Amino acid sequence: MGKPILITFVLAIAIYVIGFTWIQHRRESKGPWVVEFRTDPDGTPQLVISQETLNIQNQTITFSDQQLTEKNLSQIVRFDGPTTNAPFGEIVFQDPTFLPGTVAFNFWSHGVEFMPRTMIINKEEVHWNTRTNIVLSGEGKFERRPVKKPKFL
Numbered sequence: 136m137g138k139p140i141l142i143t144f145v146l147a148i149a150i151y152v153i154g155f156t157w158i159q160h161r162r163e164s165k166g167p168w169v170v171e172f173r174t175d176p177d178g179t180p181q182l183v184i185s186q187e188t189l190n191i192q193n194q195t196i197t198f199s200d201q202q203l204t205e206k207n208l209s210q211i212v213r214f215d216g217p218t219t220n221a222p223f224g225e226i227v228f229q230d231p232t233f234l235p236g237t238v239a240f241n242f243w244s245h246g247v248e249f250m251p252r253t254m255i256i257n258k259e260e261v262h263w264n265t266r267t268n269i270v271l272s273g274e275g276k277f278e279r280r281p282v283k284k285p286k287f288l
Contacts, residue, residue, distance in 0.1 A: 161233065165189070167215035168235050168249050172222040174208040180223050180242075186235050189251055191263050196256070200272045201243055214238050245275030 171183040180201050184194040203223060210222045216231055221240070228239040228248075239248040248255040253262050257275050 163215075163234055165234050165251075167213045167231065168238055169211060169213050170238075170249075171209060171211045172224075173210070174203050174206055176206055178202040178204060178206050180208075182247075184249065184254075186249075186251075189235065189263065194254075194263065194267055194269075196247065196269045196271060198242055198245070198272070199270050241275075242271075243275060245271050 165188040166186065169185045169187075171185075172180070173183065174180050180198045180203055182196040184196070185192050208222060212218060212221060214229060214231060214236070215234060218226060218229060220226070224240050224242040224247075226238065227241050227246075228237065230237045235249070235251055237248065237250050239246070241247075246255070246257055253260045255261070256269065256271065261269065
């Protein structure tokens with residue numbers, strides 16, 4: 136009676152380990168978004184976006200109307216797990232379940248979203264590598280909508 140239970144238990148553990156390893160490999164195999172948050176000597180903020188598997192390299196977004204107090208900043212953030220803080224701007228949404236996943240930001244009312252298929256800037260699709268140096272100025276289109284609280288009885 137004990138031997139069939141032991142065999143079943145060992146088989147279940149083996150299937151679990153193999154399945155978990157396979158899923159984890161699929162989740163991480165394409166790698167994360169890598170974003171360099173930087174400022175020039177005048178304090179103008181800029182993003183440099185890269186994603187190796189998707190062949191996205193040095194895609195830049197410059198916020199020409201903004202000036203930060205920190206000059207010559209250069210900080211690289213890898214979005215391979217839950218990340219809540221960025222050197223500037225606000226991380227609005229992140230889904231790193233299957234990398235590279237999706238990351239959405241609010242930069243001075245400019246909505247910027249990275250997805251494997253395309254990038255969305257101020258609610259407009261911009262295909263990767265079609266415009267490698269994007270300059271954003273003026274008012275953005277990002278709206279923060281109030282969260283509806285559920286009514287409990």
